Amino acid sequence: MSNKLNIGLLGLGTVGSGVPFILNSHKEKIQQVTGMEIQVTKALVRDESEKERQAKRFDIALTTDYNEIINDEEIHVVVELIGKIEPAKTYISQALEAGKHVVTANKDLLAQYGAELASLAQKNHVDLYFEAAVAGGIPILRTIANSLAADNIQKVLGIVNGTTNYMLTKMVAESKSYEEALKEAQELGFAESDPTNDVDGIDAAYKMVILSNFAFGMNVNLKDVETQGIREITTDDVEMAKKLGYELKLIGSSEKIGESIAVQVAPMLVPLTHPLHSVKNEMNAVFINSSGVGESMYYGPGAGAKPTATSVVSDLITIAKNIRLGTTGYRFNSYNYETKLANDNEVYGKYYFAFDVPDKKGQLLLLTKIFSSTDISFEQVIQQKTDGTTARMVVTTHAMTKAQMKAVTEKIQEVPEFHLLNTFKVLED
Template sequence: METIKIGLIGLGTVGSGVLQMVENNQDKISNITGRQLSVKTIVVRNVAKHRDDVDTSRINLTDNLDDIVNDPEIGIVVEVMGGIHPAKEIITQLLTAKKHVVTANKDLIASAGEELTSIAQQNHCDLMYEASVAGGIPILRTIVNSFSADQILEVKGIVNGTTNYILTQMQQKNWSYADALQKAQELGFAESDPTNDVDGIDAAYKMIILSQFSFGTHLKLNEMKVSGIRHMQLLDVETAASLGYTIKLLGIARRINDGVFAEVGPVLVPADHPLATINNENNAVMVTGQAVGETLFYGPGAGGLPTANSVLSDIVSVTKNIVLGTTGNSFNNYQNQADHVKADEVVYPYYLSLEMLDIPGQMLKLTQIMTKIGASFSQIVQTKNDNPTDNQTARVVIITHDMSKTQLAELKDALEQKDTINLLAAYKVLS
């Protein structure tokens, strides 16, 4: 049986998982594709590094990319090194050398996917990146294949395992954000510098890719409002729970009229909603189709073998294309021009956490502001203060009826003019 040789760039957690799965699943792969797969060369930073978890005795281990680029035997290359640079330049070089590329690099695909796809097509090569979103959940290929005839109205979900782990610990164990983050770092769920995760940037990159597949539109990071959980207070997590909600960091992309709205931020999710049950480092993506309604895809959002499974599914797809002579097609062919969504078209209820001087007339001021902007309250609760010795201020939590983003901006502006009322947090509420 003919063998297709593979090059691997990076031998960390995911790279090791890919190597392990290629070796362990040969029978099934050859049964499906009619070809054997063999990892021939792996590019690493340090060739001398001792590696107990994988057997590289029969593999060419090198720190020279040219050993892959210039090897005519290698037809498919897997990039799992991460980061935008030099990954972009490396993948460009590989595609130009007529190598098919599989990557798990969501930062790169979200920011330069169009450019790389064009280079791949010019060279009649495949560029696959299923593992770039939600780790082991095969969400991108599902959208391409299973929703091809349906009109997707919304895609939303928990697409970052680090923040979901932190919020789960805050809710279930009453840990502070700092304590939950420290535990996540100890367990390897969070990096020593967790900025991309806790500030919502990682989730935003994934939502850009999901939006491309769902709506055919190419959003940019600077076109989205992105907020994370760095300033999340345990008191808000507890208050939300008492009101029947769980706080999750959600990415949301919606079709609104002829436009697409996308945003990442903390959201209050009703306790009986499927997304409220997704805990710890797991991910879930909910796709709402005009015909099929709501569908939920759940699974591990990261980890060596789950992510490697998605990488291997891409390798198998490329192998099939090689056998059939159909390489060079775009992973996602859906293209659609979307209008700009205006702020007054984006409507949600909101959770507002406010600190105000504990003197008469403050609620009247707030009510007057809400009346002026045409918004109204659904629930009002006075809760304990962060500081039990503080007798000067009161903490008030409000859940509003539907408000537009325009009204929310007007509310924030008006409250900034009030010395006696301080807006601590404003989170969307999923209805």
């Protein structure tokens, strides 16, 4: 191979436009580090006229026909930045089969077909890298795969969706409602017009599937990630959490329990003393608990053209180095362990419950009886009048299993006068 690494870029959108920009801005350094000149030679777009100016600036040939990329023998790497499942999956598969290395930031695709695509890359002795797919600009996957390879990870906690973190920050700091926070996030371009994937926790679940694979070597199916979004969070929950010494955040959690793992995405109460509490607005962070290093946290922008494109280019640099060293064709993550999911009796946590109860004597006693019958004790209790007939009662509990949490929820729902509003997990300090 010559000292040129030619890229076929699929998509010149937010991140796609950033890739030639970063390659151009840091050209000399990249050449020094890799001994190669990395350049985008061709880009697949839907409308050539729309992208002409950009293409001219970076000397990129445009095409609307993928065959012109896949059949171009001068192209060594395909960078997929069009997103979603199809045609991205077909394009990536064809590129790998054609012996081209692939870089992608497509978490939707990797969370569902990552194992299949990684096997295809290995079979064809080519590289498949996707650092930008989790937490955009934070180099978390390479850190877990390389720097923490000697460590034994017990828990990964992530604020891995910038949109919801931005919204919750506004709901906490400025007492905005869910609807107001969503509107503001949409106006600022942090949330899409259809925010479903973000607010329902699906985007965070994609990232937790990938993080679980890197941290624990297990292939978790998306359907096995218990996922709860932020739509149901009320301003009352936000205020109650504050009173109890916590802040509500959407947390992705992947935890090792014996030989199994439990993966979850849900709004959780984060203690003010926890490092994740400091992660505000659209920022992302991944907090890792491991036996060697102990606690470590990786913080940075989870999205944006420059941070995300920088991660994409770091993958290109890795491929260039692999080519020079003759080490292409190995998996990004070679840690592989039998996938075992923990059952509800093994997963422990403290919980927050909010209820509306009749504003009359004996309600706390009745509630205490229900919780005691499931062997659960309270840590904190707050009771507040809402109107003449109803009182809002909020409790946080000591640690219980998920099975206990489900059992007590059923018992509460059997009492017609009790209206269970919300249940959230409480993170330990």
